[in-house]
Amino acid sequence: MIGKTTWAIPEGYIPGQSTGEGRALESHETISVLNPNDQDARMELTIFFADREPAGPYALTVPARRTRHFRFNDLSDPEPVPRDTDYASLLRSDVPVVAQHTRLDSRQPALALLSTIAFSE
Amino acid sequence: MIGKTTWAIPEGYIPGQSTGEGRALESHETISVLNPNDQDARMELTIFFADREPAGPYALTVPARRTRHFRFNDLSDPEPVPRDTDYASLLRSDVPVVAQHTRLDSRQPALALLSTIAFSE
Amino acid sequence: MIGKTTWAIPEGYIPGQSTGEGRALESHETISVLNPNDQDARMELTIFFADREPAGPYALTVPARRTRHFRFNDLSDPEPVPRDTDYASLLRSDVPVVAQHTRLDSRQPALALLSTIAFSE
Amino acid sequence: MIGKTTWAIPEGYIPGQSTGEGRALESHETISVLNPNDQDARMELTIFFADREPAGPYALTVPARRTRHFRFNDLSDPEPVPRDTDYASLLRSDVPVVAQHTRLDSRQPALALLSTIAFSE
Numbered sequence: 377m378i379g380k381t382t383w384a385i386p387e388g389y390i391p392g393q394s395t396g397e398g399r400a401l402e403s404h405e406t407i408s409v410l411n412p413n414d415q416d417a418r419m420e421l422t423i424f425f426a427d428r429e430p431a432g433p434y435a436l437t438v439p440a441r442r443t444r445h446f447r448f449n450d451l452s453d454p455e456p457v458p459r460d461t462d463y464a465s466l467l468r469s470d471v472p473v474v475a476q477h478t479r480l481d482s483r484q485p486a487l488a489l490l491s492t493i494a495f496s497e
Numbered sequence: 498m499i500g501k502t503t504w505a506i507p508e509g510y511i512p513g514q515s516t517g518e519g520r521a522l523e524s525h526e527t528i529s530v531l532n533p534n535d536q537d538a539r540m541e542l543t544i545f546f547a548d549r550e551p552a553g554p555y556a557l558t559v560p561a562r563r564t565r566h567f568r569f570n571d572l573s574d575p576e577p578v579p580r581d582t583d584y585a586s587l588l589r590s591d592v593p594v595v596a597q598h599t600r601l602d603s604r605q606p607a608l609a610l611l612s613t614i615a616f617s618e
Numbered sequence: 619m620i621g622k623t624t625w626a627i628p629e630g631y632i633p634g635q636s637t638g639e640g641r642a643l644e645s646h647e648t649i650s651v652l653n654p655n656d657q658d659a660r661m662e663l664t665i666f667f668a669d670r671e672p673a674g675p676y677a678l679t680v681p682a683r684r685t686r687h688f689r690f691n692d693l694s695d696p697e698p699v700p701r702d703t704d705y706a707s708l709l710r711s712d713v714p715v716v717a718q719h720t721r722l723d724s725r726q727p728a729l730a731l732l733s734t735i736a737f738s739e
Numbered sequence: 740m741i742g743k744t745t746w747a748i749p750e751g752y753i754p755g756q757s758t759g760e761g762r763a764l765e766s767h768e769t770i771s772v773l774n775p776n777d778q779d780a781r782m783e784l785t786i787f788f789a790d791r792e793p794a795g796p797y798a799l800t801v802p803a804r805r806t807r808h809f810r811f812n813d814l815s816d817p818e819p820v821p822r823d824t825d826y827a828s829l830l831r832s833d834v835p836v837v838a839q840h841t842r843l844d845s846r847q848p849a850l851a852l853l854s855t856i857a858f859s860e
Contacts, residue, residue: 378503378587378618382620386650386685386718387733391642400512400581401604408507410545410585424652424685443507443545443585460642464652464685464716466620474585474616476507479731483643486607486728486849489600491508493616495716495735497620499745499829499860521754521823522846529749531787531827564749564787564827595827595858597749607728607849610842612750614858624741628771628806628839629854633763666773666806702763706773706806706837708741721852725764728849737837737856739741 377413379472380496387477387490388423388463390449396482403482407467407494408445410474411438419469421451426462431455438473467494498534500593501617508598508611509544509584511570517603524603528588528615529566531595532559538592542567544578545585552576559594588615619655621714622738627707629719629732630665632691634701638724645724649709649736650687652716653680661711663693668704673697680715709736740776742835743859748828750840750853751786753812755822759845766845770830770857771808773837774801782832784814789825794818801836830857 391403411417417440420433434451438444448457448465457463467475478491512524532538538561541554555572559565569578569586578584588596599612633645653659659682662675676693680686690699690707699705709717720733754766774780780803783796797814801807811820811828820826830838841854 378505379616384620384652384654384716386652386716386735387648387687387720388650388685389687396605406508408509408583408585410505410507410587412505412543412545412585412587422654424654424683426684426686430683441545441551442547443509443583444547445508445510445583462650462685462687464650464654466652466654474505474507476613476616477733478508478611479733481729481731484638484728486605487602487609488729488731488851489602489609489611490720490731490733491598491600491611492613492718492734492855493507495621495718495738496616499747500858517847527750529751529825529827531747531749531829533747533785533787533829562787562793563789564751564825565789566750566752566825595747595749597855597858599750599853607847608844608851609730610844610851610853612840612842612853613734613855614749617858626741626773626775626837628773628837628856629769629808629841630771630806631808664775666775666804668805668807672804704771704806704808706771706775708773708775719854721854723850723852726759726849730850730852732841732852732854734839734855737742737839737859 382497383467383475383494392459405448424464504588504596504615506598513580540590624739625709625717625736630705647690666706745860746830746838746857751826787827
């Protein structure tokens with residue numbers, strides 16, 4: 377099987393403002409997960425902060441031979457991710473997957489992007 | 498030989514709109530492959546989606562001591578990659594290579610860029 | 619425990635100019651550190667330059683189950699990091715952590731972003 | 740010693756146009772190299788292309804406990820790197836170092852950035 381079962385993303389920040397129109401250009405952060413294997417992946421995402429105990433776990437699933445691009449903006453159970461706040465995230469999966477982190481920032485009229493493969497173990 | 502034979506890129510999204518002029522500034526995603534070795538690399542690229550079976554394999558080649566920057570926009574056989582759609586990709590090569598993922602996004606008048614070395618095994 | 623104890627970031631450059639309003643949009647570089655483990659992390663950051671001996675060490679701490687996003691702009695003890703100057707950084711921690719590097723560049727009216735997981739050993 | 744002796748960057752492209760003023764905002768690509776060790780690093784950089792034999796080697800040096808951010812735009816011996824042309828690069832060092840790749844793109848009035856730690860072996 378391809379991938380790893382533990383993925384960490386130290387950088388996290390959802391800008392509270394957007395100038396873009398529509399969901400596609402709203403400021404957001406994403407964890408994109410690829411499950412190229414033949415077994416469904418059940419995952420737990422934990423969100424870390426500077427000054428409080430972690431939030432979560434958030435339950436996520438990526439079926440076999442599928443990809444899901446999860447927006448941190450959309451997480452709600454057990455609680456939403458606060459805007460304009462530094463956070464970090466840790467993903468644990470029961471089968472190997474691959475994870476990448478992306479931010480689309482549209483606080484100003486021209487959007488900005490960042491992305492990196494997450495740290496794996 | 499330098500490199501790895503399996504490369505994964507969980508993030509994939511070709512914006513359907515562009516404001517730039519010409520091919521260079523058209524919104525696009527690229528997998529850049531370096532083959533620094535003395536043997537040609539024959540590769541298969543598979544595209545994964547959220548809600549359907551994977552597309553491909555797409556046959557790609559990078560000759561010995563060459564680099565090729567493949568645009569996902571240009572893939573057509575066996576089928577084109579849909580725009581404005583989340584996808585992921587997996588590259589398998591018969592000899593070791595190195596792969597990097599880049600997006601140029603010109604949906605707005607100012608372009609944005611992201612790039613990362615892909616995940617390797 | 620998750621992570622590594624040595625992290626290196628070759629790229630470093632704090633633009634001396636900003637057009638954004640407020641601290642959030644001021645040009646800055648950040649090292650985001652996640653400590654997902656149950657033991658506080660005590661770290662030393664060293665800054666390298668092109669033409670002089672390294673600066674530091676700067677003492678940093680990330681408590682257990684917390685993240686801290688340190689701005690290079692804010693470092694002052696033993697000395698501030700000069701603007702408009704190439705530098706690099708090396709982080710050593712007494713317990714495993716995960717580190718990511720980000721720059722927000724607002725020299726021009728539209729901000730630009732870069733980010734990458736740091737190199738670990 | 741910290742680092743690796745072989746670093747690969749598949750993505751390479753120096754935009755032929757710039758709108759920024761001065762050297763800092765000219766479109767450029769950089770390989771930032773950190774040598775945190777106590778021995779000078781003597782390196783050879785090779786540039787790969789799509790349709791011709793590689794260029795180089797370019798001789799580079801980073802003294803002990805120093806960083807150097809080399810612009811591909813500035814390489815001239817044995818030949819300059821062509822603009823608006825896809826390339827890739829491979830760095831070999833006699834002692835371990837750490838390498839990161841960055842592009843500042845100012846083809847449009849708002850600059851864009853990308854960066855990633857290079858692939859190491």
